[in-house]
Amino acid sequence: MTAFRNDKTENVENKKIAILSVLKPVDDVRAYKKIAKSVVGNHKKITLIGFEASSFSKKNNTEKNIEFIELFSQINHGNRLGLWRFFAGFRVLYQLLKIKPHTIIVCAVELLPFTLLYKFFFKTKLIYDMQENYVFNILYQENYPRFLKKPLAFLIRNFEKFSSRFIDLYLLAERCYLEEIPFLKKQNYIFLENKFLIEDDSDFERNSIVPSDFLTTKNIKFLLYGSFSKTYGTVEGILFFKKLQKEFFKKGIQIQLVLAGYCSDKNYSKKITELIKNEPSISLLNNSVSTPISHKILLEKIQKTDFVILPYLFNRSTQNCIPTKFYECLAYQKPMLFSKNEKWKFFLEPLHAGFSVDFESQNLENEAKIVVKKIIAQQFYSKPIDESIWRFDRSSLSV
Secondary structure, three states: OOOOOOOOOOOHHHOEEEEEEEEEEOOOHHHHHHHHHHHHHHOOEEEEEEEOOOHHHHHHOOOOOEEEEEEEOHHHHOOOOOOHHHHHHHHHHHHHHHHOOOEEEEOOHHHHHHHHHHHHHOOOEEEEEEOOOHHHHHHHOOOOOHHHHHHHHHHHHHHHHHHHHHOOEEEEOOOOHHHHOHHHHHOOEEEOOOOEOOOOHHHHHHHOOOOOOHHHHOEEEEEEEEEOOOOOOHHHHHHHHHHHHHHHHHOOOEEEEEEEEEOOOHHHHHHHHHHHOOOOOEEEHHHOOOOOOOHHHHHHHHHOOOEEEEOOOOOOOOOOOOOHHHHHHHHHOOOEEEEOOHHHHHHHHHHOOEEEEOOOOOOHHHHHHHHHHHHHHOOOOOOOOOHHHOEOOHHHOOO
């Protein structure tokens, strides 16, 4: 493990950084707000290359030393398995040749061959931001055809291992990667977990923590937010809410569910909309799941809710990871109903931050009865939580 610090022999004023991705937008919270904004003060210029940004970020990027290069768009590159992915690396490499960065931060495994090629010809520091265990994603998620999974996973893992001798530093989003990917233990790395970023301390302290008195008002607000997909158990979360509603009604308590998220799968989107049709207690933000919602709006929705439903389905690719949503809910002190997972239970329950639910139970009615009793009886966030558990620390970054 190593520190992430400046090389003082370099002329800082002449340094440039390129942060590269393909499927992630250039204003991605991790790449733009956490990495780029944390180190921009030390550099002449930072360029983020990737998918198109939200209009909100384009209007509000006030950092004069940060620029976006949007190579890919939803209109032209909406199909993640399209032929355009084959040429994406060449387009990024062309931009590198124009920018000539001192440091490259790679946020997509498919760009590694092109950044290695650039490094062979130009003196540059290469940093690999490992945001996911890509091999596990390929093998255990449903993003690729079955016949492609094993050969693609084999190819990627072996190329990652080969590339490791040329990578100067790894940024690891999860601590479990050291166990899942053993060769990382011999590399220079720092943990850059997906903790909650506070951009304005005074604004956060004044407005973020909203006390809940749902037992007094007998009206409870639930939220299901973020990416909607089979992996994230969106349908299971909605079905469980309906069972909860019946049990709370018996107690004279009204509950509502807000869906605030984006679904890229048209068939799954249709399933969601059919499930909530004619359900007055379930509202859909923007009346659509086909339009991405800015992270700022999602955070506002968290602040206004009483409980957050996190119905992740069991998957080997994510079972050892800590979802970003956990840190966001901890920051705003919102109780969570999360899927059964021993690691998550060990992390959250001692903080009185919620409890686990079997969203795939064959007896959802009984599961709902248990949850209702717990919600009524339990005091959430009854003791202070150390900020270091959930807060992102900018001081850990300095390129």
